[in-house]
Amino acid sequence: MNVGGETIASIDAGLLVFAGVGVEDASDDREWIARKLLDLRIFDDEHGVMNRSVIDTHGQVLAVSQFTLFASTRKGNRPSWSRAAAPEIAAPAFDAFVQMIEARLGRAVATGRFGADMQVALVNDGPVTIWLDSRERE
Numbered sequence: 001m002n003v004g005g006e007t008i009a010s011i012d013a014g015l016l017v018f019a020g021v022g023v024e025d026a027s028d029d030r031e032w033i034a035r036k037l038l039d040l041r042i043f044d045d046e047h048g049v050m051n052r053s054v055i056d057t058h059g060q061v062l063a064v065s066q067f068t069l070f071a072s073t074r075k076g077n078r079p080s081w082s083r084a085a086a087p088e089i090a091a092p093a094f095d096a097f098v099q100m101i102e103a104r105l106g107r108a109v110a111t112g113r114f115g116a117d118m119q120v121a122l123v124n125d126g127p128v129t130i131w132l133d134s135r136e137r138e
Contacts, residue, residue: 001062001112002119009110014059016122019097020069021090022083022135029134030093034100042128050128054105061101064112064120065094087115 001009017037022029038055045051054061070084085093091114101109112118 001064001110001121003113003116008113008118009062011060011062011110013057013125015054015061016120017061017063017101018066018069019063019094020066021085021093021097022070023085023089024083025085025093025134027096030097030100032134032137033132034097034104036132038101038104040130042130060107060110061105062110062112063094063098063101064118065090065114091115 001007015037019033039053041051041053041056043050043052043054043057043059067081067084067090068079070081071079072081072083073079084090094114098109098111112120
């Protein structure tokens with residue numbers, strides 16, 4: 001991940017997590033998402049079956065704050081982000097989310113720079129992309 005031409009974070013195998021903080025989100029939402037994403041069995045075992053979590057594989061996590069996940073395109077063609085939390089709420093909530101992941105993972109989590117124009121590169125192995133929403137706990 002680059003900001004202003006400088007590499008500020010990178011990981012090897014693991015999870016790239018785009019996390020949006022909504023106006024209605026609370027600590028239990030962050031806890032549920034953190035637990036769920038670390039327990040998801042989405043990495044191959046020795047038989048090529050998705051049966052291992054990022055914890056099982058000792059994978060890394062790169063977390064990127066992404067308010068645009070809350071885009072609403074219901075009216076017209078210009079997205080609205082009114083459901084995204086304001087930066088003064090979202091920044092500490094995102095930091096708390098990262099700390100929850102680190103505590104459970106037992107190691108540091110790489111992050112972007114909150115509010116910065118970030119260039120994120122991804123090699124999506126599989127590809128596997130999963131949407132988790134604490135409002136629809138499936």
